[in-house]
Amino acid sequence: MIAxxxxxGVGKTTLMLQHQVLGLEKESRSLYVSLDHPYFFDHSLLSLAEQFYKEGGRFLFIDEVHKFPNWSRELKMIYDLFPTLKTVFSASSALEIFKGESDLSRRVMIYxxxxxxxxxxxxxxxxxxxEAYTLQEIIQNHETIVRSLMSELEERVLxxxxxxxxxxxxxxxxELNKKESQIRINQVINVILDTDMAYAEGYTAATAHKLKKLLAVLAETVPFQPNVSELARKLGIARxxxxxxxxxxxxxxxxxxxxAQGKGISLFQKPEKLFLENTNLAFALQNYPDLGNLRETFFFNQLRNAGKEVLSPKSGDFLIDGQLFEIGGKSKNKKQIAQEASAFVVADDILIGYQNKIPLWLFGFLY
Structure with a gap:
């Protein structure tokens, strides 16, 4: 069973449908279902899986799993009762898929x-x-990598x-133009806050409204250094x-x-900074996002997505694998991190770097 x-909006449904059509043999006997379909108003997921299995079904793709009551219990039963049925399901990131009445952790591979x-x-x-490159490959060979890419990309890369x-x-x-994309991104934000989050425990319409207000405050100032007391006062809610x-x-x-470097992470641990998850959100939430914030958000997003632990150091912007990174424009220098042995300037608006100065765009080749 795969989750x-x-x-x-990142393509979970498309990925499943493409695999069903292109990745399986024509006689593989597969079925795709979305659990927000009216069929499931009065039918259980288990009964559908049982009928499909009895008729020879072997690959079951389940979308929007969090929209079905008792989904974790029924998935557990499907796994235990139908051993040759291969099941793939998508789940909202807002959902803790292993938190529930049935333990799926020993049964599910998460991607x-x-x-x-x-x-x-x-x-x-x-x-x-x-080709994708590791962080160390970019650090050690960025000039060579960029020269090899320039024959195909030229200056249009910027x-x-x-x-x-x-x-x-x-x-x-x-498949969309700029205006259509930003409308769609705003729709994604609203669906997350109004629909996906609604399946989290204790979530109400009032919660959704306050989260939208909080997100608007954060979007104006990210990367935001949280002042929890000030946020609580502005929104009229407890710390x-x-x-x-x-x-x-x-x-x-x-x-x-x-x-921060050297601090643990817990529910009540205050982060040093808060970023929007990706730069597209900034353009959807603001007319003119701050350029410095966009640079840092991009770098943070790409490194996290590549599986790196990113921390806030005492000097510099980011600490990764014991190495410091300072983010800025093309005139940025090492002044703030000059005393550090393993430190790099990540500069926007340059095609190629030199020694410890690396183009920002190249960190988009990590995955």
């Missing part, structure tokens, strides 16, 4: 689907294939990078509730917290 999680990397965006837009920051993170942008709301926004993949 696919990820933010709304998280991220939004497009800059590398993937380029591949789709230019109809080309580009124009495409700006497009990506604005509307290229979600795959649906590949502890602010922490819980921030966790909900994080689970919905609308914000990403950056924690």
């Amino acid at each position: 696919i999680t990820g933010a709304r 998280h689907l991220h939004g497009l990397s800059f590398r993937e965006y380029l591949s789709y837009q230019l109809k080309m294939t580009f 124009r495409l990078f700006k497009e990506y920051l604005e509307w290229g993170y979600y795959p649906f942008a590949l 502890d509730t602010i922490y819980q709301y921030l966790k909900l926004l994080e689970r919905g993949l609308l914000i990403s917290p950056l924690y």
